[in-house]
Amino acid sequence: MIDDVRKKNPLIHCITxxxxxxFTANGLLAVGAAPVMTGNHEEVEEMAQIAxxxxxxTGTLTPYQYEAMRLAGRAANESGTPVVLDPVAVGATSYRTRVVKDLLQEVTPDVIRGNGGEIAALIGMHSQMHGVEGQSDQAAETLAKEAAKVLGTTVCVTGEVDAISDGTRTYQIKNGHEWLARVVGTGCLLGAVILAYIASGQEKGIVQASAAGLAQYGVASEEAFARAKEDGVGTFQQRFLDALSFMNSTDGERKSHIVEP
Ligand code: ATP
Ligand code: TZP
Ligand code: MG
Ligand code: MG
Structure with missing residues (x-):
């Protein structure tokens, strides 16, 4: 599917x-997508429709940005532009939890992607948040399936093992490297990369396209670690961008580890 992304060069509108x-803009360029960042109320609806x-x-959410998300999200839903929501740090403060729940009354995302703590908090389950980092006591696949049913959309839970579910089909993705959690923004970039895969492979279905994106992202991190392990996490961040840009479908398929639990 990486070939589909490179061929389509999907325009990904990010309000992040x-x-x-x-980092998100560079990561999207590396996989072959075209990033555009804007949260200006005067243009977000038009951009979301073109994208x-x-x-x-929601990483650094403000009231102004919330309104931009509401406007862009509604325009995207009306025009059929796929939407990914990353509810960063939901559960860490009551403001975030309340406001993201409000947003979900106005906008229907095609995928919600977060760590275990964020997804658990979103559906009122026990969650442990430490700023933007979060954990749940549920296994990723159990939590993804339950959240998909409660929220009525596809949910991706990331961590040591990733899981994606639409409530009916559930996959575990066992690629990735723990150093991803030592570079800021790798969760945020992942949401954007999943979107590039969905936008380029809609005929494959949202769960399948997202699982392919998750696996290939994990494979890239494994390759980056192999090249950066003697040097450290700064080099790893650069090698990770390199690996995203070198990804090819043969290696991706051979090394990807997607299973049905
Ligand atoms: P961040 O860790 O950058 O704050 P996040 O918490 O939003 O982001 P994570 O759950 O850390 O998101 O997932 C980001 C990426 O890191 C995913 O591809 C995930 O598979 C990978 N990842 C996180 N922790 C591990 C781990 N211990 N082992 C392997 N991969 C991991
Ligand atoms: N604070 C607010 S947003 C943000 C931080 C540190 C980035 C979080 O990005 P990620 O991908 O969840 O590490
Ligand atoms: Mg994390
Ligand atoms: Mg995050």
Whole structure:
């Protein structure tokens, strides 16, 4: 599916946080997508309609940005542009939990992607948040399936093992490397990459396209670690961008580890 992304060069409109904006744009370029970052109320609806995908990421949410997400999300839903929501740090403060739940009354995402703590908090289950990092006591596949049923959309839970579920079909993705959690923005970029895969492979279905994106992202991190392990996490971040840009479908398929639990 990486070939489909490179062929389509999907335009990914990101309303994301100020920590990861540059990394997300570079990561999208590396996989062959075209990033555009804007949260300006004057243009977000038009951009979301032109785009092949819309990313809503609540990492540094403000009231102004919330309104941008509401406007863009509604426009995307009306025009059929796929939407991925990354509910960063939901559960860490009551403001975030309340506001993201409000957003879900207005906008229907095609995929919600978060760590275990964020997804558990979103459906009112026990969650442990430590700023943007979060854990749940549920296994990723159990949590993804339950959250998909409660929220009525596809849910992706990431961590040591990733899982994606639409409530009926559930996959575990066992690629990845723990150093991903030591570079800021790798969760945020992942939401954007999943969107690029969905936008380029819609005929394959949202769960399948997302699982392919998750696996290939994990494979890239494994390759990056092999090249950076003597040097450290700074080099790993660069090698990871390199590996995303070198990804090819043969290696991706051979090394991907997707299973049905
Ligand atoms: P961040 O860790 O950057 O704050 P996040 O918490 O939103 O992001 P994570 O759950 O860390 O998101 O997932 C980001 C990526 O890191 C995913 O591809 C996931 O598979 C991978 N990942 C996280 N922890 C591990 C781990 N211990 N082993 C392997 N891969 C991991
Ligand atoms: N603070 C607010 S947003 C953000 C931080 C540290 C980035 C979180 O990105 P990720 O991908 O979840 O590490
Ligand atoms: Mg994490
Ligand atoms: Mg995150």
């Amino acid at each position: 946080n100020e920590v990861v904006t540059n 092949d995908g819309l990313l809503l990421n």
